[in-house]
Amino acid sequence: MQDVMELHRRWCIADGHADSLMWNRDLCERSSEGHVDFPRLREVGMKLQCFTIVTRGFPFIGGFETFALMRGWPRAARASEWSRALWQIERLEEFCRRSEGQVGIVTSGGALEENLAAGRLSAVLGIEGSHALEGRVERVAELHQRGVRFMGLTHLSNNEAGGSSFPLMGNRPLSPLGHAVLEEMARVGMGVDLAHASERTLTDILAHPTARVFSSHTGVRGAGGGWRNLSDEVLRGIARRGGVVGIILAPVYLGGDAIDDVVRHIEHALDVMGEEGVGIGSDYDGMVALPKGIQDVTDLPKLTQVLLRRHPEALVERVLGGNFRRFFRETLGG
Template sequence: MASPCGPGYPSGAMYGSPEARALHARSPAIDLHADSLMWSRWVGYDLHTRHDPPLPLAAIGGHVDVPRLREGGVGAQFFGLVSLPIGQRRGLAAVIHEQIDELDKAVRVAPDRLVKVRTAAEVEAAARRGAVAALLGIEGAHALEGEIAQLDHFARRGVRYLGLCHFSANEACFPAYGQGRRDVDGLTAFGREVVRRCEELGVIVDLAHINRRGFLDACAMATRPPMVSHTGVLGAFAHWRNIDDEQLRAVADLGGCVGVIFCPQFLGGDGLEPVVRHLKHIVDVVGEDAPALGSDWDGFIVPTRDLCDAARLPLLTDALLKGGFSEVQIRKLLRDNALRVIRDNPVPA
């Protein structure tokens, strides 16, 4: 039976070559961004049920669940916590806590299959147990509601990164695109306070969605490695959503990593080749210690057809092998680079 996700891939198949699957067994992938908990909060989406792949033109969600993460050799998933109805300014912290509650419930249902983690050691321990490690990251400092104390509350509940921006301005910064866009303005005074407090708490600063000025401001003051959880790169495709080589160098110089998104709109084409092209550009510009995976699954995107759900990730590994990436480079972008950034932003004892 043909899969609705893409031609030539039967439903329920094990995807990827034996070589690719063996690579995932040795280096279970870490994906830096999926918005699945948003759907759990809204419609009761069950992370433990294997869902059928969605139709291509309706594939704004339904890409991730624990069975398909395991099938695809994904050892750890960062779940993005989305708070922002455009224009709303209060009640956003509560929305984040509700999504964390959804993850906590899912972990209680099957702690042998899904475990909530904060540290690199816990990610590795989950892999040894054969469980999927779940990490949390907030998408947009709107969730702080202008109060730095909110960040402490979120960190205590296990949040490991804070995306400073989303699709509208907030008290910390301005978006690359969206409501309140102001390209000439960087981090606000509150934004600088947020970056400093993130580093004190071991919360990774995520630079997805923020405007270029704010992005470089955050890098200039950083003492810990940041990340860009889900993005494309301008050197591979010109789009407002993508970051340029100076931004790549700013993150790489700090020991950070850059997760490549799986959305054709930002990649410049459908299929695996555009994903490989963006990853290759990062390697060519700043080396093999920077690229990572940032799917944006379940985030109101239609993913590239070959990566329309988590089970298909080994297909990308095959494309990387065919594209000349070495095993060392692939293991770094699948897992090691993200794991290093987690480790280099230690959670206080």
């Protein structure tokens, strides 16, 4: 494991998805709660962490307001989906200021490379579901100005923009509003996260000629597992566009609760997409369990160790972060 940690210190370890902001923990302080904070990320050698903003909960609960209240969100932050998004952005900005130069939100490929050279952790901001816009397409540009660099059109339920992959949602396509949001995202250079899109919404997004697509956290259908996993056809479509699929660590989507189940999904995605299309998208702090033996981000080297037994070091480096480094260097902007 000491040798693995040396690799983690040298490599650009990257993760495509963590929902840590919604829990209202102080990410500057090491905690025994949850999966991610700045000290634990730096300890494991993480160089790029995507932090995603959640503004709406499960469709059959509808209790995100209650969740936020229980987690100590201020009243003003809980008032609307837009205010929830802005508050989480402001929280990450505050944490980065307090990190004393150890963590920074990156909004350009050049800044990402500068952070890597300086040993800083790069935070990339994303949004789970365009309902955060509250129907106002012009807010895409405002979010981009605030540092958000990717967004999923839908999350855990259908919304005004399109269809969710959640069961019994009816496999809806993009709506006229969804097409307008997608067009604006392409215009400003915001990446499109396919992780929670229905099959018809996926088809509509992939038909856009210039949208930069990827999936921040998902399993792959060809390796078994849960309902929202991506088909081989979609994997190939993402690969053709230069996108990356972050393989989720949640057993409910893997069809098993062992590290080997994560590896099975990684290897199937590699077979379909090639060596440049696959990364890790853990879904840390996402209200899902992790595989046996992985308690939080500091256990990521256990996955690295298993991959190194089966694959060349150069390939493992790409999966553990090199591919996301390339994708974000190309898509964050100048």
